[in-house]
Amino acid sequence: MSTDSPVHRRSGFRIPVLEWAHDYQKAWIKPDVIAGVTAAAVVLPKAMAYATVAGLPVQVGLYTAFVPMVIYACFGTSRPLSVSTSATLAILTAAAANEVVHGGGTTALMSATATLSLLVGAILVLAALLRLGFVANFISDPVLTGFKGGIAIVIVLDQLPKLVGIHVAKGSFFHNVWALIVGLPHASMTALAVGLATIALLVALEHYYPKSPAPLIAIACGIGAVALLGLQARGLEIVGHIPTGLASLTMPDFALAETLWPAAAGIALMSFTETIASGRAFARSGEPRPLANRELLATGLGNAAGALFGSMPAGGGTTQTAVNRLAGARTQLAELVTAGVSLATMVLLAPLIGLMPHATLAAVVIVYSIGLFKPADFRAILEVRRMEFIWALVALVGVVLVGTLNGILIAIVASLVALAYQTSDPPVHVLRRMRGTNVFRPVSREHPDDEAFPGLLLLRPEGRIFFLNASNVGNKIAPVIEQAHPDVVALDMRAVFDLEYTALKMLTDAEKKYRESGVDVWLVGLNPQVAAVVENAPLGKALASGRMFLNLEEALAAWQTRCGRNSSTS
Structure with missing residues (x-):
């Protein structure tokens, strides 16, 4: 067999960027560029919104859509996969950071996030070296459905105060519900109006113009409303000053590693699960199938490198990958284009993004997080197997009541218990x-x-x-x-x-x-x-x-x- 054979090249350890670049065709440039720009219109607004979910400055979302994206494009095996952050990773990051940062300010939070991202990267790289790609199969699909449904409830409840313009002290699920109810009489009508208008716009665009960059349009409208109508003077809170350019070097605080590593392991598992699921779902016939252990390595390196440049934990996302693929992406060059748009946004548009209303960001998060809760999936599970429907509910309730990090453990235990139950009683x-x-x-x-x-x-x-x-x-x-x-x-x-x-x-x-x-x-x-x-x-x-x-x-x-x-x- 010739050493130039794609099969031969994939059989040993090679850098994927050299493989797809070697086979690159001139006709792919235009669709890759168009797909990369189109995906950026969806990725960047959502990444900034998810940064706020994690309690981080919005520019962290831009950093996360840049460094991990570039690293993955060089080392990842999925051609259309788009890598930044997600609602799941954001809420897990928030839970982990809250464990070690108690009112320490942005600097302490950024340092803790850098430590968390570096640990996530290290765990993923170690898992790749140990060839543990099969671990992603430890969470069954019904349990993952319940886990994501619980995440959706937690995120929506977390964002509702921002949508109505109030501040509440975070606590347990029932505490947060009660705090929201008590705070509603103090809601800002301006924030509520902006938030509801953003939700209506997003829903309308998704329904009537599904191919449009809905998040980008919604955020542009929010910024425009602040600039033209002077809504900040009416009590509407905005993002505020955003530093121009890349983040300065962010050093991890290794003293936090002992406390953060269990959370990092859970985040690493969810990052890899979402990454491999998205990559496999959008692989076309004739393309190399994503290799689990290579994906571990690529996302691990992306997280480790991103940690030093201010990014939060990252992984592949289903929605943005779908947009990237449907827009015509042929190779990982599309991801490099998306990363390039992210860099241009940091350098040129940071002052403009500072005018973005918090209510608009909250609306974007709510609209796209609700999609994680899919009643049709629960019904489909119930129609096939009642017991697995129960496991899905266990995972959902676990995430809502005991927290997202413990929810991962409950999801894994529920999957293993379900497996043990099924295998213990063969027909x-x-x-x-x-x-x-x-x-x-x-x-x-x-x-x-x-x-x-x-x-x-x-x-x-x-x-x-x-x-x-x-x-x-x-x-x-x-x-x-x-x-x-x-x-x-x-x-x-x-x-x-x-x-x-x-x-x-x-x-x-x-x-x-x-x-x-x-x-x-x-x-x-x-x-x-x-x-x-x-x-x-x-x-x-x-x-x-x-x-x-x-x-x-x-x-x-x-x-x-x-x-x-x-x-x-x-």
């Missing part, structure tokens, strides 16, 4: 044969005429059988055997992809017990891996004399020969 089916065919299927009321074979009990366990569920499988099989009084029990193992040592030992003991009581146990349809385990164990020697078969047809033929007849009775 065991009694089989019969469809008349006139060689199709064997579970007994059901819909097929009362399927053939049974007196003296032969056909059973099909499913899934991985191991120490956690082996007893349950045995407890399901025993009463069926006791009721049927068969001469032979044929276990159709084709749906069993793994047989762990504890389960094998229990099966060995059960085979011996039934054989001594006059009931033979046959194994049918073992896959190569399970067959090798059985053959290397005492059970293989016990069954070697004609009691293991390739399929149910062979087992049935052996049974009929044993019984000395050529046909079965119903």
Whole structure:
């Protein structure tokens, strides 16, 4: 194979920017530039809004849409992925920073955020080196749905005071609800009017002009209203002075590392989960599929570098990636264009952004955070599996009541408990044969005429059988055997992809017990891996004399020969 082959280039460790730049086509320049500028119109306003969610100055959002974006474009494997911050990461950052900064001012908050971002980056890079990309699968989709729904509720409640122009002391969920209710009589009508007008504009643009840069238009209208109508004189709070240019070097406070690392681990997990999900969702046919461990490395380096330049924790975002892709992005050059627009905004437009109303930013956050709560997704889960719907609700309530950082732990534990519950109780089916065919299927009321074979009990366990569920499988099989009084029990193992040592030992003991009581146990349809385990164990020697078969047809033929007849009775 030629060393220029894309497959060869991806098989070793290479810098992705050299790969996509090597294959770059001139025809891609225009769509990449258009996509990058279009994505910037969505990314930058939302990044600034999410910075306020984290309790940080709005320019931090611009820093986050610049440095991590550039680093990811060089090291990431997803072509359309757009990297900055998100509502989830913002609220997690706020929760973490509040743990270590208590009224210490902007400088202390920026230092704590730099420490947090550096820790997030270090954890992601370490996870990449240890090839832990599979960890993203630890949070099931239903639990992630509940987690994001909880995040939406928390963010909206956090932004409502800004929308109505009041200040409340933050606390627990119920404290914040009560503080908002008590503060409503003191609301600023000007702030409320601006906020509601912004929400109405965003909703209208998203509905009637979905391809328009709605956040940019809304923020431009808010700035214009302040400049033209003098709303600041009427009590409307604005962002205020924003320094021009890149942030100065921000040094982390390593004394905070011991306190912040658990939060950083949770943020790293959510950053990677959102990143890999967004990258895979928008990969086109023929493009390289995002590689989990490379994505860990790219987002890790982006966070670590961004920490030194004032950015908050970053990761890939679904909405901005969708905009980037739909606008025509072909390669990571689109992300570099978005980063370039962010730099230009910092250098040229910072004074103008200072006129942005807090109510406008709050409205942007609320409109796009509500999208994290999707009742249709909850209904879809409920229609399929009630238990997983319960896990989704557990994750949602956990985030709302005990906080977002603890909510991550609850989400992971809920996923693992759900997995343990599902794997601890695998199904065991009694089989019969469809008349006139060689199709064997579970007994059901819909097929009362399927053939049974007196003296032969056909059973099909499913899934991985191991120490956690082996007893349950045995407890399901025993009463069926006791009721049927068969001469032979044929276990159709084709749906069993793994047989762990504890389960094998229990099966060995059960085979011996039934054989001594006059009931033979046959194994049918073992896959190569399970067959090798059985053959290397005492059970293989016990069954070697004609009691293991390739399929149910062979087992049935052996049974009929044993019984000395050529046909079965119903």
